[in-house]
Amino acid sequence: MSARMIWRKSLNLFMLSLTALCALLTVSALFFILGYLMYNGGKDLSWNFFTHLPAPVGEEGGGMANAIVGTLKLMLLAAVIGVPIGLLGGVYLAEFGGKTMPFLIRYTADLLNGVPSIVIGIFAYALVVMPMHHFSTLAGGFALGIMVIPTVLRNTESFLRDVPRALREGSFALGTNKWRMIATVVLPAASRGILTGVLLALARVAGETAPLIFTAFGNRYWSPGWMQPTSSLPVIIYTYATGPYEDWHRQAWAAGLVLLGLVLLTNILVRTFLGGGTSYERS
Amino acid sequence: MRNVRVLCVLALLLAIGTVSVLAAGQVLLNAAGATFPYPIYSKWFDQYHQTHGNVQINYQSIGSGGGIRQLLDKTVDFGASDGPMSDEQLKTASVPILHFPTVLGADIPSYNVPGVQTDLNFTPEALAGIFLGKITKWNDPAIASANPGVKLPGDDIVVVHRSDGSGTTYIWTDYLSKVSPEWQSKAGKGTSVNWPVGLGGKGNEGVSSLIQQTPGAIGYIELIFAIQNKLPYGKVKNAAGVFIKADLASVSAAAAATSKMMPEDFRVSITNPPAANAKAAYPIASFTWLLIPSKFTDATKRDVVKDFLKWMITDGQNSVEALSYAKLPKEVVAKEMKAIALVQ
Amino acid sequence: MATTPNATTPADFAWSPRALLRRIQDADEIAHLVTLIAAATLLLITVLLVYQLWVLSAEARAKFGWSFFVTQTWDPVSGDFGALTFIYGTLVTSAVALFIAVPLGVGAAIFLAELAPPKLSSSLTFVSDLLAAVPSVIYGLLGVFLLVPIMRTSVQPFLKHTLGFLPLFRGPAYGIGFLTAGIVLAIMIVPFVLSVSREVLLAVPRDQREAALALGATKWESTAKVVVPAARIGIFGSVFLALARALGETMAVTMVIGNNPKIAASLFSPGYSIAAVLANEFSEATGNLYLSALIELGLVLFILTFILNGLARLLIVVTTSRGSGVLPT
Numbered sequence: 037m038s039a040r041m042i043w044r045k046s047l048n049l050f051m052l053s054l055t056a057l058c059a060l061l062t063v064s065a066l067f068f069i070l071g072y073l074m075y076n077g078g079k080d081l082s083w084n085f086f087t088h089l090p091a092p093v094g095e096e097g098g099g100m101a102n103a104i105v106g107t108l109k110l111m112l113l114a115a116v117i118g119v120p121i122g123l124l125g126g127v128y129l130a131e132f133g134g135k136t137m138p139f140l141i142r143y144t145a146d147l148l149n150g151v152p153s154i155v156i157g158i159f160a161y162a163l164v165v166m167p168m169h170h171f172s173t174l175a176g177g178f179a180l181g182i183m184v185i186p187t188v189l190r191n192t193e194s195f196l197r198d199v200p201r202a203l204r205e206g207s208f209a210l211g212t213n214k215w216r217m218i219a220t221v222v223l224p225a226a227s228r229g230i231l232t233g234v235l236l237a238l239a240r241v242a243g244e245t246a247p248l249i250f251t252a253f254g255n256r257y258w259s260p261g262w263m264q265p266t267s268s269l270p271v272i273i274y275t276y277a278t279g280p281y282e283d284w285h286r287q288a289w290a291a292g293l294v295l296l297g298l299v300l301l302t303n304i305l306v307r308t309f310l311g312g313g314t315s316y317e318r319s
Numbered sequence: 320m321r322n323v324r325v326l327c328v329l330a331l332l333l334a335i336g337t338v339s340v341l342a343a344g345q346v347l348l349n350a351a352g353a354t355f356p357y358p359i360y361s362k363w364f365d366q367y368h369q370t371h372g373n374v375q376i377n378y379q380s381i382g383s384g385g386g387i388r389q390l391l392d393k394t395v396d397f398g399a400s401d402g403p404m405s406d407e408q409l410k411t412a413s414v415p416i417l418h419f420p421t422v423l424g425a426d427i428p429s430y431n432v433p434g435v436q437t438d439l440n441f442t443p444e445a446l447a448g449i450f451l452g453k454i455t456k457w458n459d460p461a462i463a464s465a466n467p468g469v470k471l472p473g474d475d476i477v478v479v480h481r482s483d484g485s486g487t488t489y490i491w492t493d494y495l496s497k498v499s500p501e502w503q504s505k506a507g508k509g510t511s512v513n514w515p516v517g518l519g520g521k522g523n524e525g526v527s528s529l530i531q532q533t534p535g536a537i538g539y540i541e542l543i544f545a546i547q548n549k550l551p552y553g554k555v556k557n558a559a560g561v562f563i564k565a566d567l568a569s570v571s572a573a574a575a576a577t578s579k580m581m582p583e584d585f586r587v588s589i590t591n592p593p594a595a596n597a598k599a600a601y602p603i604a605s606f607t608w609l610l611i612p613s614k615f616t617d618a619t620k621r622d623v624v625k626d627f628l629k630w631m632i633t634d635g636q637n638s639v640e641a642l643s644y645a646k647l648p649k650e651v652v653a654k655e656m657k658a659i660a661l662v663q
Numbered sequence: 664m665a666t667t668p669n670a671t672t673p674a675d676f677a678w679s680p681r682a683l684l685r686r687i688q689d690a691d692e693i694a695h696l697v698t699l700i701a702a703a704t705l706l707l708i709t710v711l712l713v714y715q716l717w718v719l720s721a722e723a724r725a726k727f728g729w730s731f732f733v734t735q736t737w738d739p740v741s742g743d744f745g746a747l748t749f750i751y752g753t754l755v756t757s758a759v760a761l762f763i764a765v766p767l768g769v770g771a772a773i774f775l776a777e778l779a780p781p782k783l784s785s786s787l788t789f790v791s792d793l794l795a796a797v798p799s800v801i802y803g804l805l806g807v808f809l810l811v812p813i814m815r816t817s818v819q820p821f822l823k824h825t826l827g828f829l830p831l832f833r834g835p836a837y838g839i840g841f842l843t844a845g846i847v848l849a850i851m852i853v854p855f856v857l858s859v860s861r862e863v864l865l866a867v868p869r870d871q872r873e874a875a876l877a878l879g880a881t882k883w884e885s886t887a888k889v890v891v892p893a894a895r896i897g898i899f900g901s902v903f904l905a906l907a908r909a910l911g912e913t914m915a916v917t918m919v920i921g922n923n924p925k926i927a928a929s930l931f932s933p934g935y936s937i938a939a940v941l942a943n944e945f946s947e948a949t950g951n952l953y954l955s956a957l958i959e960l961g962l963v964l965f966i967l968t969f970i971l972n973g974l975a976r977l978l979i980v981v982t983t984s985r986g987s988g989v990l991p992t
Binding site for chain 3: 239
C-alpha cells in the first residue's frame with residue numbers, strides 16, 4: 037500500500053472518529069443536564085415544595101405551589117388563544133386559499149415564529165398590560181398564545197396536506213359539503229399529527245421566561261381568576277437563581293427539575309406515541 | 320363525539336380557572352419597587368396578611384426604578400423606592416404621589432477579598448476611586464493606609480453595581496456625589512447611572528449574589544443582605560473623621576442628625592451628615608419610602624392602604640430591628656400619621 | 664320567497680331570512696370566511712407588532728437618528744442613548760457561539776447522516792431535538808452555578824496562560840462575560856445546526872456519493888469533497904438559523920454576561936446584549952425617551968432576526984428542494 041493510501045485511510049478514520057465525537061458530545065449534553073438537575077433538584081423536591089406558598093424573604097420552608105399552578109394556567113390560556121387561530125388558519129392554507137393570501141400567511145407565520153420572545157413580551161405589555169393598567173395572567177397567556185400560533189398553523193397545514201386525496205374525493209362522492217368533509221374526514225385523519233404540533237408548541241412556551249417578566253409579572257400568593265399577576269415556574273427560577281439566599285438556590289434547582297421534567301416528558305411522550313413533528317417545530 | 324368530550328373538559332378547566340376569583344371581601348393589592356427594604360416588606364405583608372386574612376399585598380421587588388415607572392403607568396396600586404421621586408417624575412403622575420417613609424436602612428460596602436476576614440476601613444476618597452475605576456487593586460495605598468496591619472492581597476478589584484434602576488444606587492451615588500466632585504461630574508446621582516466600571520447585578524439580591532461568587536468583588540448593598548448572607552462589610556469614614564460600621568445605632572444617629580431638615584413631603588437625603596452633630600452617624604444611610612397615590616378610585620383598596628400605613632408606622636415598626644433596619648424617629652411617625660389623612 | 668341553490672336570477676341573492684339560512688347550511692362560504700379570518704388574525708397580530716415597535720420607538724429615532732447605532736454611551740441620567748455596546752455584545756456572543764456550535768453541529772450531522780446506521784441516527788437526532796426543547800432559563804441556571812465557577816477557576820486562567828498574548832484573552836477572570844455567554848449559547852444552538860444540516864445532507868442524492876465511492880474515494884473523501892459541497896448552501900442556512908436563535912436568546916445570556924454596557928476586546932470582559940438589556944431595564948425605564956430607546960433596540964433585534972430567518976429559510980428550501988425534489992413545509 038502506498039504512503040498516500042495509508043495517509044488517506046488514516047485521515048478517513050481520524051475524521052470519521054472526530055465526527056462521531058461531535059455527535060457524542062452533543063448528545064451527552066442532554067444527559068448531563070438532566071442528570072445534574074436530577075441530582076441537585078431531586079434533593080429538595082418535597083411535599084412542602086409542591087404545596088406551600090413562598091415564605092418571606094430569608095426564611096426557609098417556602099414552596100412553589102402557586103408557580104406550578106400559574107404555569108399550568110398560562111399554558112391553558114396559551115392553548116385557548118393560540119390553538120383555534122392556528123388550527124383554523126392551517127385549515128385555510130391547506131383547504132381553501134388561492135395564491136397570494138396563503139403565501140403571505142406562510143411568510144408571516146415564519147416571521148412571527150422567529151421573533152425573539154422578549155420582543156413579544158414587549159408587544160404584549162404595550163397591547164394588554166398598559167391599556168388594562170394591570171399585570172395579569174391574561175397578558176401572559178396572550179404573549180404565549182402568540183408564540184403558539186405559527187407553529188400550530190404550519191403544522192396543521194402540513195398534516196392536512198398529507199391526508200390522501202382519495203379520502204377527500206370519497207367524501208365528496210358521498211355528497212358532503214366541503215366544510216363537512218374537512219371537519220369529519222380530513223381533520224380526524226390528520227388529528228394525530230396536529231395534536232403533536234399543539235403539544236410540542238405548548239411544551240415550548242411552558243419554559244419561556246422573557247415574555248412573562250412584564251406581563252404575568254409575579255405573585256407571592258395564589259392568583260385568582262385571570263386578571264391578576266401570577267407566579268410561574270420559569271420566572272421564579274430566574275428570580276431565585278439570581279438571588280443570594282441558599283434556600284432560594286435550592287428551590288430554583290428543584291423548580292428547574294420540575295420544569296425540565298414537564299417539558300421533556302411532553303416531548304418524549306408526544307414524539308414517541310404520536311409520531312415526530314416536522315422539522316418546523318425545532319425552530 | 321370524542322372531540323366534543325375533549326372540548327367539554329377544556330371548557331370545564333377554563334371555568335374553574337375563571338371562577339376561582341376572589342372570595343367575597345378579599346382584597347388583592349399589587350405593589351412593586353425597591354429591593355433595599357424587600358426583606359422587611361415581605362415580612363410585613365406576610366404579618367399583615369396573618370392578622371387581616373382577607374388582604375393580600377403582592378409585592379414584587381423589581382428595583383426602585385421599576386416601582387416608580389409601574390406606579391406612573393398605573394399598573395400597580397402603589398410603589399416603593401429608596402430614591403425619592405424627582406420633581407419631573409412627580410409632574411408626570413396623573414394624581415399627586417405621596418411619599419411615606421417606612422424604615423431607615425444603610426448602603427454598606429460589602430466585599431469578598433481572599434484572605435481578609437476583618438472589617439476594612441474605607442475613606443470616601445477610596446470608595447470614589449474604586450467606583451470610578453481609578454483604584455484597581457486591593458493593596459492600593461488609598462485602601463491600605465486606612466487599614467494598617469491588615470494584609471491586603473494584590474488581587475484586582477471587581478466592582479459590582481446594579482444593572483436595574485435602583486434606589487440603593489441612588490443612595491450610594493448621592494453619597495459619592497457629595498464627597499467626590501469627580502464622581503459628581505463623571506456619573507452623578509440617580510437610580511441608573513453611567514458606571515465607569517463593574518459588573519451589573521439585578522436587585523440587591525443579584526449584587527449580593529455576585530459579591531458572594533466573585534473573589535475580589537466589592538459592591539454596595541443594603542445592610543440586611545450582607546447579614547443574611549454572611550458577607551463581610553466595611554466601615555466608612557464619616558464627616559467627623561470616625562470610621563463607623565452600619566448598625567441600628569449609627570443609622571438612627573444619621574436620621575437624628577438630619578431630623579430638623581425633614582420637609583413636609585418627606586423627601587430628604589440623610590447621606591454624609593455634617594460633622595457638627597454627627598460623630599456617631601453612619602454616612603450612607605437613608606429612609607426608604609412607599610409611594611402612595613393621593614387618590615384611589617377603589618374605596619376598599621384605599622381603606623386597606625390607609626390601615627396598612629397606620630399599622631406599619633406603629634405595630635410594624637416592632638419587627639424592623641430584627642432585620643437590622645432602624646425604626647422611624649418619633650417626630651417622623653407623628654408627621655406621617657397626619658399625612659395619612661391626605662390619601663383619599 | 665325561497666330561492667333554490669341553483670337559481671340564477673337576481674332574486675337568488677335575496678337576503679331574505681330563508682335564503683340566508685339555506686346559505687348558512689351550505690356553509691362552505693362561512694367556513695372559508697372563518698378560516699380566512701383566523702389566518703388574517705395572524706397577519707393582524709404581526710402588523711400590529713411591527714407597528715407598535717415602530718411607533719413606540721419614534722421619540723428615540725427622531726432624537727438620535729442613525730447616530731444611535733454608533734454611539735457607545737448608555738446614560739439614563741443625561742438621556743443619552745446609543746445601541747453600539749449592545750449590538751457589539753450581541754454579535755460577539757453570537758460569534759463565539761457559532762465558532763463552537765457550527766463545527767460541532769456539522770460534524771455531528773455528518774456522522775448522523777453518513778455514517779451512523781439509520782436507527783442510531785434517528786434516535787440520536789431525537790435526543791438532539793430534546794436538547795433543543797430545554798428552556799432557556801434552565802441553561803441560565805446551569806450557567807450561573809456550574810459553568811461560571813468552572814470558567815473562573817479553570818478555563819479562563821488556562822486560556823490566559825496559553826493564549827494570553829492575544830487581546831481576546833486578557834484581563835481578570837470574572838467567570839461571567841462574553842466567553843461564558845457564548846459557550847452557553849453554543850450549547851443551545853447546536854441542536855439547530857445539527858438537525859438542519861443533517862436533513863440537507865440526507866437530501867443530497869445517493870448517486871452523488873456512490874459515484875465518488877465508485878471512483879475510489881474513501882468515505883471521508885466522498886463526504887468532504889462531494890456531499891458537503893452539494894449541501895453547503897443548506898448548511899449556511901442552518902448557520903443563519905442558529906445565529907437568529909442566538910441573537911434573540913435572553914435569559915441564559917442575561918444571567919452570565921455581566922450586564923455592563925462596555926465594548927472590550929477581551930472575551931473575559933463583562934458585556935451586554937440587546938435582549939439582556941431589554942429584560943433588565945424595560946420594566947423600569949422611567950421617562951419616555953428611555954423607554955423609546957429600549958424599544959428601538961427591540962426593533963433592531965426584530966429586524967436582524969427577520970432578515971436572518973428569511974435568508975435561512977431561503978437557503979434551506981433551495982438546497983432540499985434541489986436535492987430531493989420535494990419542498991419541505
